[in-house]
Amino acid sequence: MRVLLIQPGFVEIYGSFRHLYKRGFLNPPLSLCYMAAALERAGHHAGLIDAEAETLSLDALALRAQAFAPDLIGYTATSVDYAQALAAARRLKQALPEVPAIIGGVHANLYGAEILAEEPLFDYAARGDGEPLIAALADALAAPADPSAPWPSRLASIAGLIFRDAAGNVTVIPPAPATRHLDDYAHPARHLLNDALYVRAVPRRGRVVTATSMTSRGCPYGCIYCATDALPAGRLTRFRSAANVLDELEEIVKGRGITHVAFNDDCLTLKKERMFELCDGIHARGLRFTWEGLSRGDLVSPELLRTMRRAGLVRLSFGIESGDPAILATLNKGETLAEIEAGLRWAKEAGIVTRGSVIIGLPHETRASVRRTFRFINGLKSLDQVNINILQPYPGTKVARMTERGEGGVRLIPTPARNPVDAGGQLRRFGSASVAVNDLTPKRLVKLQKIGFFRFYLRPRALWNNLKVAGWRVCFQDGVALLRSLVGA
Ligand code: B12
Incomplete structure (x- = not known):
């Protein structure tokens, strides 16, 4: 699976303080780097776009996403920049209408079920640690269709995943108890970042x-x-x-x-x-x-x-x-x-x-x-x-x-x-x-x-x-x- 992970641009939310924020607080999207590493370890191909650090317009983001040709797109958002994630997802839905999208991060952890109930732009939402979840979802979506195991049942074994079943009902799989073994996670895939930004x-x-x-x-x-x-x-x-x-x-x-x-x-x-x-x-x-x-x-x-x-x-x-x-x-x-x-x-x-x-x-x-x-x-x-x-x-x-x-x-x-x-x-x-x-x-x-x-x-x-x-x-x-x-x- 080719999975594209996106940090939407968000600095506009700071109004005039954007100058200060961008100079002093711009951070690489560490959560996405962790997930990219988990995907690579599981044999998938991960891409990462930090639309904020690269100051990408929505159109430029769409072009970059099309060039990557993803099979799945993942967005991260806090509650504060959820609106920006929505805007990015809306634009990318026009550019890549067939590609499913998942949203994770603080806002999805708090309101994942509500997001899926209200927002057709997202097919999945994630709660808990994203590393095992995104790798399992990529595995499940990549597996050849098996009539004896329709896709919703494959998804039902993924802890923390929220998805719509065949009838369109939102299904919430509780997250697994948080692992204490953080050493087991692969180190963040920093090779996907442009450090100089x-x-x-x-x-x-x-x-x-x-x-x-x-x-x-x-x-x-x-x-x-x-x-x-x-x-x-x-x-x-x-x-x-x-x-x-x-x-x-x-x-x-x-x-x-x-x-x-x-x-x-x-x-x-x-x-x-x-x-x-x-x-x-x-x-x-x-x-x-x-x-x-x-x-x-x-x-x-x-x-x-x-x-x-x-x-x-x-x-x-x-x-x-x-x-x-x-x-x-x-x-x-x-x-x-x-x-x-x-x-x-x-x-x-x-x-x-x-x-x-x-x-x-x-x-x-x-x-x-x-x-x-x-x-x-x-x-x-x-x-x-x-x-x-x-x-x-x-x-x-x-x-x-x-x-x-x-x-x-x-x-x-x-x-x-x-x-x-x-x-x-x-x-x-x-x-x-x-x-x-x-x-x-x-x-x-x-x-x-x-x-x-x-x-x-x-x-x-x-x-x-x-x-x-x-x-x-x-x-x-x-x-x-x-x-x-x-x-x-
Ligand atoms: C470090 C930190 C920052 C840093 C760096 C953020 C960054 N971009 O890396 C700085 C100082 C820049 C920062 C800024 C802000 N932060 Co902050 N931050 C944190 C802190 C302390 C840790 C976050 C973190 O890096 N966790 C570790 C990484 C590895 O995990 P993670 O982000 O939790 O993501 C995991 C899962 O959520 C999931 N996941 C995440 N994204 C995705 C996407 C997909 C597709 C999937 C499948 C899964 C998934 O998998 C990840 C790995 O397991 C948290 C508190 C906390 N304990 O969470 C607050 C926190 C997230 N921040 C918060 C806020 C509000 C902000 C700001 C909006 C503050 C502001 N108004 O300026 C900005 C937002 C800027 C932005 N968009 O990044 C709030 C969010 C509350 C809310 N309801 O939204 C928190 C919870 C703290 C608080 N005050 O309550 N923050």
Whole structure:
């Protein structure tokens, strides 16, 4: 089977913040790379198009898809970019009307059955890990028709698959229990990517080609703004062995010559011993590269951070969320401002560039609590970079249910679509707000987001810190992107 996997273009959902997103956050579609590897291992031929990284129009995407001549097309989408996946699927249905299509990713995990019931563009939806599923589906579709085993019964053995039976009824096969043996999966098929498209500013190095990797999947916490625990694996966190991760790093660094890796784990330091092991292995295997990731203040120690720094860690991001202790306590994050502050300080002392992210518009938020958050981040000597998000009640999150009930004063205010594929308009988190909270209107939240960015980055300390690690050139270019985002150009 020739299976074409597609990451639809999505950056338009960020409005004017698209400049910033594309410069700083563009990631290879790792889930599709994993699935391509599984297909290749099963003897199928996989193709991958990242329409976002390649900035492909729908027509250009259709031409590329036709040239590949697929037998099956797979799309990935979060809830936020589902509208973009739909637009791509619609265009490709015109170009390749006979080719069946499957959709996977967060949105299909949450609403796979509803998608199939409503949307004839998709023939299948996927829940749970995509690696075994896509290989089994390709096998099933490739198998010669056997009258004693009609196709729906072949599909019925594929865990996690949602499909329409011969009568058009949606059939849901429950996902298998999430495997803990992530080492069994083939490493992502990076040979299908154009590495040069994924570039980001790396502290003290300028703009560098960046690979992404995940050493674990999932997160044991249940923060109210995150959808992770609504996914089939729930709060189960699955870890790859250090040796398996190191093998993949050898492929990236020695095999592909990529010298910066962004680890996309929900939290990189959940198991400290494994992180020490990983750092030792990086030295032992002579892997020379820089890296970055996400952690929590209460899951790091000065010793761990110094070890990670020596092994090449250059930037660590911490979720701060709110500078208001009472609001922070309601997020079910299980972390205090003092812990966050200590983690940031230790990271900075170890020579690591620090990044934090906050959310404004949380339940119980008021103008006064937003001010407290801004005061907190602006007062943190050890915080170099910040990301200020406006709360978006993503499907699958507790905060989405709270918003429906108006809990904590949050109300959903639908925003008009910005363009024809912007049906996810109400889910943007930059430059537009879909919620009102107590005395904060959506307009006020947007204004506060901009004020927050300006105030943080225009402080002499922030300017100097970022100039020191990024250099004039990158600082100027990123500064222009930030300004264009803030003034809405
Ligand atoms: C790393 C990460 C990112 C990274 C990288 C994303 C990337 N393109 O690789 C960055 C920081 C860029 C990011 C951005 C965003 N993210 Co994000 N992200 C994550 C995180 C922590 C891990 C995702 C991941 O890489 N998992 C590992 C890979 C291997 O697996 P996977 O993606 O889950 O896919 C598996 C299955 O779903 C399935 N599958 C996936 N696609 C397909 C397709 C087919 C055809 C099939 C058969 C199967 C299949 O198989 C895969 C492998 O087993 C998750 C939280 C989580 N625990 O899932 C949030 C999460 C997915 N992100 C989320 C959101 C909202 C976003 C943003 C929209 C935020 C924003 N407004 O800017 C953007 C979306 C940009 C985009 N389109 O990629 C939400 C989604 C909630 C929702 N209901 O939509 C999550 C769940 C976190 C949360 N806050 O709740 N994200």
